[in-house]
Amino acid sequence: MIRPTAKDLAEAAGVSLATVDRVLNDRPNVSARASRRVHEAIEKIGFVRNLAAVALARNKIYRFRFVLPSKGDQYLQELLQRVAEASRTLKSDLTEITVDQIATDDPYQLSRHLAAIETEDVDGVAVMAPESPQVRDALGRLMTRGIHLVQFLSGQEKLKTADFVGVDNFAAGATAGRIIGRFLGNEPGKIMIVAETMVARDSIERRRGFDSIINEQFPHLRALPSLETYGDQSRAAAIIQNVVERHHDIRAAYVLSPESRIPVSAISQHADLQKVTVVVHERTPFSEEALRTGRIDAIIAQDPGHAVRSAVRIMRAHADLRDPIAAQEKIRIEVLLKENL
Amino acid sequence: MIRPTAKDLAEAAGVSLATVDRVLNDRPNVSARASRRVHEAIEKIGFVRNLAAVALARNKIYRFRFVLPSKGDQYLQELLQRVAEASRTLKSDLTEITVDQIATDDPYQLSRHLAAIETEDVDGVAVMAPESPQVRDALGRLMTRGIHLVQFLSGQEKLKTADFVGVDNFAAGATAGRIIGRFLGNEPGKIMIVAETMVARDSIERRRGFDSIINEQFPHLRALPSLETYGDQSRAAAIIQNVVERHHDIRAAYVLSPESRIPVSAISQHADLQKVTVVVHERTPFSEEALRTGRIDAIIAQDPGHAVRSAVRIMRAHADLRDPIAAQEKIRIEVLLKENL
């Protein structure tokens, strides 16, 4: 038989098409016996639903929304581009993607925005926002209202019920630690650590992962306290200069935040990049160029395109009441060197 | 308007549905004027084909075939699993995937097998086979017969007309070179290089990439001539023992071939893995475990699951007379350390 249809399935199961429909779509009023016979027949004749037909018959448009920060540098731009790209590609798959850019670092504003999302307007929401109790509650309320939520690239620690798309930041920090440790060899020295802010949970976890490796595996190295730039160019220059002057044996720098342009620029002003091993996070036009020209030595990245597509697949699966395929949705921690850009 | 349909498009363009159909599907007998008006209307009303409806109306089953080696170790198993997985997932997308396992290292047998593939049986073929003139000709003939070909994970140098899915092996070798070079630091030493066979083009390119980095960036290191195991455990042990005895200053080992179990086992018998930095290719249960336990230091990998899905997407695009989205189909060279497994 060429690819059995629902009709073939009904025949094989000895029931009517209506019952097959009830079983396949989990509708009520089906006896256990009928359900069992249908499932057995599915196995027996190898029935597989034609998703194209399902989609057409349902004639449903999936509407997903990404809630992203309004302020940022190149990494945010990269993300926006990937979302736009996915939006274009998925239009022919009955999927419409919108983007809201919000001051996600203002919990009040973000909460209000999330509260204003209507259940009827959207089938899933992917939110990228730093952790805060207020935001966590707002996200919880969103889910209570039946809107499927994906925590996008940055998670709330105690919101385990929502899917999370992104890397394990502890592991990412540990990876950075391993690279710096191995690159530096056996000579002792200090490592400068720079972040936009240490309020962000991502940065904290990366730092913890980094420290765990350095302390255990490379005890001759010492990671200095984290410097916070607050995204300010001149502040970054000042605090980095200060640290460089006070420690003559800085052999490496690790930038925790996704936006590395300001920290790296400041570092290159005040330190000899030939001697200092620099590792940053996220691939951006800046970090890519810096790696190419040798200003930095490695990038720890997560592919934003993958992340976007993964978030959409997860929201789509939930909208169809399916389970996402977990294995495929794992975002890899990528290590980029000059040679594998 | 909710999502315009072809009917809306016809109306907007001032032509009939039949003409819209002719334009959308590149059928003959359409005046330039009609075509232009349809395309303008597409832009104007934002028409996007409903792929589900297209698929349903076409009612076409895509049949793709993977031609893979019959002999191999864990990496082959990994690949087979990923293909099987994709096969299961894609069944509901009207895509059927079959696997032929052939002695791909026998050009004669492979050519005969390829020649026997019927145009009617299949919409695309993905072939993983070492380079040889005979195979290249057989692949060429396959394409001449109108069967779309994807070179899967191993390409023929002079067959540029066919798509290739897999990493740039020169870059992969260079990445390995960078890692070993940086991990070893400034002390001089020698690097042992092991391959199953250096006949395979992949190994040759990796070696070239590796040498280019070592020679340019790390002149205090010397890469020894490649050792060939021919997949034989005792032969591997013998030649590696020989090399270890003749060179007392071997500080690293680089395994070029995707199957690393035999070489690494042999190396660990005859060298002190605490002191020797080992880099291998491809993630397998063995290499993963070896990385976890510290027997090896890094894995250069390409995600076989991605590769399989990418090959399928490319064949699918060609079957639909579309162009694949090149950016999405690039397979990354992954660097795996203990921390980002």
Added chain:
DNA sequence: GTATAACTGAGGTGCGCACCTCAATGCAAG
């Protein structure tokens, strides 16, 4: 027993498009 609820089947409609036929119109060459 009867009333009620749970189940089942038959049949219809429509999703948006591809693909087909056939008649009608335009247009150019001779």
Added chain:
DNA sequence: CTTGCATTGAGGTGCGCACCTCAGTTATAC
């Protein structure tokens, strides 16, 4: 003018399934 060919439109069919209605049947409670 006629012939021939390119172009266009009108209309129909079917892909596989979801979703609906309604009549009929069976099980269960009382």
